[in-house]
Amino acid sequence: MRGVDDDGEDLERLLGAGLRPTRQRLAVMRTIRLGGRRHLTPESFHCELAAIGLRLSLATVYNTLNHLTDAGLLRRVGFGDRTWYCTNAAEHHHFFDEQSERLIDIEGEQPEVSGIPAPPEGMAILGVEVIIRVRRRP
Numbered sequence: 001m002r003g004v005d006d007d008g009e010d011l012e013r014l015l016g017a018g019l020r021p022t023r024q025r026l027a028v029m030r031t032i033r034l035g036g037r038r039h040l041t042p043e044s045f046h047c048e049l050a051a052i053g054l055r056l057s058l059a060t061v062y063n064t065l066n067h068l069t070d071a072g073l074l075r076r077v078g079f080g081d082r083t084w085y086c087t088n089a090a091e092h093h094h095f096f097d098e099q100s101e102r103l104i105d106i107e108g109e110q111p112e113v114s115g116i117p118a119p120p121e122g123m124a125i126l127g128v129e130v131i132i133r134v135r136r137r138p
Ligand SMILES: [Zn+2]
Pocket: 039, 086, 087, 088, 092, 093, 094, 103, 104, 105
């Protein structure tokens, strides 16, 4: 069994996704793995990296998160004018807590969407994201 601090796993995941395992990407992958399942924003992740002494520009953090997403290692979730990067790359939908402005994975059985219209002429549907807005009851 692999340990929690297994850097080899990060190397394998990057190589498996066809990404060059630069020192920077390995450090980013390690930070993502050690932080567990969560939803990152470029700003929150930038702070997380700075807290462990990895000083990257916000633009670099943005680019790195997008590269990892395009390689299938993260999932990009957009809602309104905001974008999160979900560390759970499996197919799943989300709750959005309006008070804390936090995304929460829907675990287990996923909602089914029916009645999806045909896409506009010449276009193909890539996916459907379900985001269920919630707030704490008074
Ligand atoms: Zn998620």
